[in-house]
Amino acid sequence: MNNVIECNNLTHYYGKKRVYENLNFHVSEGSILGLLGKNGTGKTTTINILNGFLQPRNGECLIFGENTQHLSPRTKARIGFLIEGHIQYSFMNIRQIEKFYSGFYPNWKPAPFWELMSKLNVTPTQKISTMSCGQRSQVALGLILAQDPDLLILDDFSMGLDPGYRRLFIDYLREYAKAENKTVFTTSHIIQDMERLIDDLLIIDFDGVLAQTSVNEFMGSFKRFDFVLKNDKTDLKKALFVENLDKVKNKVELYTYSSESIVKKYLDDNNIIVSNFAQVKMGLEDAFIGLTGKY
Amino acid sequence: MMWKSIVYKEWLKIRWFLIGYTLLGILGIGYLFLTVKHGFAFSGGKNIWNSILFMGHQFFSPLKYVPLLGGLTIAIAQYFPETVNKRIKLTFHLPLRENKALLMMHAFGAVSLLLSFLVFFGMFTGFSLLYFPVQMVTDSIISIFPWFLAGFSAYFLVALIVLEPAWKFRLFYSLVGGFFLTIYLNSPVTGAYDPANSGLFVLTAFLSIALLFSAYRFRKGEM
Numbered sequence: 001m002n003n004v005i006e007c008n009n010l011t012h013y014y015g016k017k018r019v020y021e022n023l024n025f026h027v028s029e030g031s032i033l034g035l036l037g038k039n040g041t042g043k044t045t046t047i048n049i050l051n052g053f054l055q056p057r058n059g060e061c062l063i064f065g066e067n068t069q070h071l072s073p074r075t076k077a078r079i080g081f082l083i084e085g086h087i088q089y090s091f092m093n094i095r096q097i098e099k100f101y102s103g104f105y106p107n108w109k110p111a112p113f114w115e116l117m118s119k120l121n122v123t124p125t126q127k128i129s130t131m132s133c134g135q136r137s138q139v140a141l142g143l144i145l146a147q148d149p150d151l152l153i154l155d156d157f158s159m160g161l162d163p164g165y166r167r168l169f170i171d172y173l174r175e176y177a178k179a180e181n182k183t184v185f186t187t188s189h190i191i192q193d194m195e196r197l198i199d200d201l202l203i204i205d206f207d208g209v210l211a212q213t214s215v216n217e218f219m220g221s222f223k224r225f226d227f228v229l230k231n232d233k234t235d236l237k238k239a240l241f242v243e244n245l246d247k248v249k250n251k252v253e254l255y256t257y258s259s260e261s262i263v264k265k266y267l268d269d270n271n272i273i274v275s276n277f278a279q280v281k282m283g284l285e286d287a288f289i290g291l292t293g294k295y
Numbered sequence: 296m297m298w299k300s301i302v303y304k305e306w307l308k309i310r311w312f313l314i315g316y317t318l319l320g321i322l323g324i325g326y327l328f329l330t331v332k333h334g335f336a337f338s339g340g341k342n343i344w345n346s347i348l349f350m351g352h353q354f355f356s357p358l359k360y361v362p363l364l365g366g367l368t369i370a371i372a373q374y375f376p377e378t379v380n381k382r383i384k385l386t387f388h389l390p391l392r393e394n395k396a397l398l399m400m401h402a403f404g405a406v407s408l409l410l411s412f413l414v415f416f417g418m419f420t421g422f423s424l425l426y427f428p429v430q431m432v433t434d435s436i437i438s439i440f441p442w443f444l445a446g447f448s449a450y451f452l453v454a455l456i457v458l459e460p461a462w463k464f465r466l467f468y469s470l471v472g473g474f475f476l477t478i479y480l481n482s483p484v485t486g487a488y489d490p491a492n493s494g495l496f497v498l499t500a501f502l503s504i505a506l507l508f509s510a511y512r513f514r515k516g517e518m
Contacts, residue, residue, distance in 0.1 A: 014518070053384060054516030077390035087380045092307060103300030104389050 002029045004151050004183040005050065009059035012045055018206075019045050022059070025202050025212055032177055032184040034198035036191065036288055041204050043187045044084065047155045050185070051081055063151065077105060080149035084156045086140040090129035094122065094139060098146070105147050113142035116172070134165030141169060145176060152177070154186040158193045166190070170197045191285035201284075205292050215284065222287050224280045225254045225263055230273040239266055244293055253280075255290035297391055298399055305373060305403040312372040316365050317411045324415055327357055328422040335426065347431065353485055355419070355435055362415075362446025363476065365408055370453030373404045378457055383513065397510050401454060405503065408450055412443050434486035441488045444499045445479035451502040452476070458509035460517050 005027035012019045019042040027033045037043050048054035049061055052068050061068045066075050089097055094117055102108040117124075120135050128139055137157070144152060152173075158166050174197050177184050188194050194201070201218060203211040211218055222243075232250035236242060241258035252274075256263060260279055267274055282290065331354055334343050346352040377383040386400070387393045419439065423432040452472040459465045479495060482488060488495070 048516060051384070051388060053387070053514055055514075073390040073392060076388060079388070081384075081388045083380070083382075083384055085380060087382055087385070089304065089376075089382065089385065091376055092304075096303075096307060100300050100304050103296040103303075104391075 003027065004029050005061065005063055005185060007046075007049075007059065007061040010046075010049065010056050010061065011058035012042065012049070012054070012056045020204065020206075020208055023204065023208055025209060027183060027185050027200075029183055030181045031200050032174070032186070032198045033200040033202060034194040035185065035187045035202050035204065036194065037204040038292055041206055043204070044155060046204075047084075047153060047187065050153055051079075077147075078150045080144035080147050080152040082140055082144060082152070082154040082157055085159055086133065086137040086157075088128055088136065088140050088143070090136075091127065093125045093127050095124040097128065097139065097143065101143055101147065107148045109146050109148050112145035112176070116142035116145070119168075133160035134162055137161055137165055137169055141172065148180075150182060152182060152184045152186075154184065154188075156187050156189060158188045158190040166193055167196075173197065191288050192283070195284040203288065203291060210291055219282070219284065219287060221257050222282075222291065223256055223258075223260070224282050224286065224290055225252075225256070225260065225277065226280050227252055227254070227274040227277040230275070234272055236272075241266070244290055246290075246293075253290070255287075297389075301396065301399045302403050305400055305407075308376055309369055309372045309404065309407060312368050313407050313411060316368050317414060320361055320365070320411065320415050321418065323361060324358070324418045324422070327355065328426075330354075331422075331426055347427075347485075351484065353435075353438065353483070355423075355439060356483075358415075358419070358439060359442055359480065362412060362443045363449050363480075364446075365411060366446035366449030366451075367453055369404055369408050370450045370457070373400070374454050374457040383458065383510075387510075387514065393510060393514065394507055397506060398504070401451075401503065401506060404450060404454075405447065408446060412446065416443070437486045437489050437492065438482075440492050441479040441495050444492075444495050445476055448476060448479065448499050448502055451499070451505055454506040455502075455509050458506055458513060460509070460513045464512075 003026040005025075007023060007025050010023040011021045023042075023046075035043050035046060045054060049056050050063065050068050052071055055069055063071065064075050064078060066072060071079075089100070092100065098110060098113055102110065116138050120131075120138055122131060122135055128136060131139070137160075154173075157169060157173075161169065170193055173184070176182065184198075186194070186197065195215070198215055200214050201211065202209065211222075229250040229252060232247075236245055236247075236252065236254065241256045241262060242254060243257065244255040246253040246255075254263065264277070266272075280286075331343075334354075343354075347354065377386065386396050389396055420432065420436065423435060427435075449472075452468070452475070456465050456468045456472065459468060
């Protein structure tokens with residue numbers, strides 16, 4: 001399968017502060033990939049590099065084979081971009097903004113835009129600045145759908161949205177992307193939203209990529225085991241299979257890609273006595289926090 | 296089609312400011328010549344001529360900052376909305392070269408300002424010829440020409456400043472730009488700018504593309 005996005009050895013610093021070094025990832029055609037990471041790990045930095053608003057210190061990102069620092073107008077026409085906070089030209093009303101953008105895209109399809117607008121309680125002459133955040137999100141989404149791009153880049157699409165609008169946004173977007181075989185690259189602070197939307201995930205931390213795989217594969221292989229230690233001084237961090245460990249007194253949450261039998265064997269081999277050993281079912285948010293830690 | 300869309304967006308941003316400014320300017324110039332007429336009626340033509348020819352009085356001096364105000368108004372109306380929430384990203388993402396998009400926006404703003412200035416200039420010249428001889432009108436035009444150039448320079452400089460991503464650079468440009476604009480507004484002697492006008496025109500023309508530097512810095516991610 002072709003890679004729509006390909007980032008190679010991406011390195012960036014803000015002054016002396018390292019954001020990441022030698023970050024490599026790709027997004028395959030037709031996939032919906034979510035970029036997950038804590039604050040400050042470089043999600044918005046990556047989006048800015050992808051859109052050509054930031055020059056990385058080293059490395060490069062390619063979109064449809066073109067370096068993102070010099071995207072041609074033709075390639076830009078194939079990319080739909082949602083700015084964090086659903087920013088649009090708020091001095092326009094929805095009729096004006098549709099008219100404005102339609103002049104740039106030969107394949108402009110007004111029907112999806114007006115279909116979404118019909119779901120909102122707004123008039124065609126109502127200025128975007130007077131709309132709620134949820135309504136503005138639908139305007140921004142409608143414009144992207146009308147543009148009919150091959151790749152959608154969405155920067156924190158859930159920001160400021162109430163649960164109803166988040167659900168509307170996600171369901172509409174996923175249905176559209178799957179029906180039209182679009183590629184989506186997205187970030188969001190709300191992991192539950194991502195779980196509903198994405199097929200693949202890329203988890204980054206201050207040390208680089210922690211995981212890049214499909215959501216199903218990740219959720220199938222990443223596990224949490226809870227147990228109670230008899231001796232609360234026992235140190236489990238040196239065990240190679242431990243990805244993360246949350247320990248409060250003698251209660252342990254252990255996160256690992258290894259199986260239950262391997263964990264139990266390690267405990268037995270090292271004479272570590274535990275009770276109430278159980279595998280805990282996780283959602284994506286639990287798994288994300290489990291992998292990256294709470295702090 | 297793309298240039299039509301750019302013009303449409305820019306027009307939506309500046310239309311009320313441009314119309315308001317032009318109307319106020321027309322009223323201002325009308326009032327200026329009402330004052331001139333009043334002076335002729337009450338002080339007598341001889342005294343007016345005497346004060347202009349021998350005492351250096353400039354009947355048009357109230358116009359001095361009108362073009363400057365226009366340049367500032369249009370530039371702020373046009374570029375400020377682009378910087379709120381870094382909305383300029385939307386323009387850079389449009390399917391055309393970033394510099395081309397900016398220059399189209401800039402050209403629209405400059406032409407709008409030019410049209411407004413042409414209205415003022417036409418009114419000024421027409422009314423002046425009603426009261427003063429051609430030589431005196433020519434000298435007056437030489438004197439007000441740099442004021443209009445100051446209007447364009449202010450427009451170009453504000454674009455450079457507003458689009459600049461770093462505050463310290465904005466401050467630096469503002470200080471330098473403020474001093475720079477005084478070059479256009481220096482001499483109180485009528486006709487004194489005659490030898491300088493062509494040079495100022497070239498300088499202003501060079502300033503017209505200064506905003507591309509701010510746009511370049513924005514795209515490189517300078518903060």
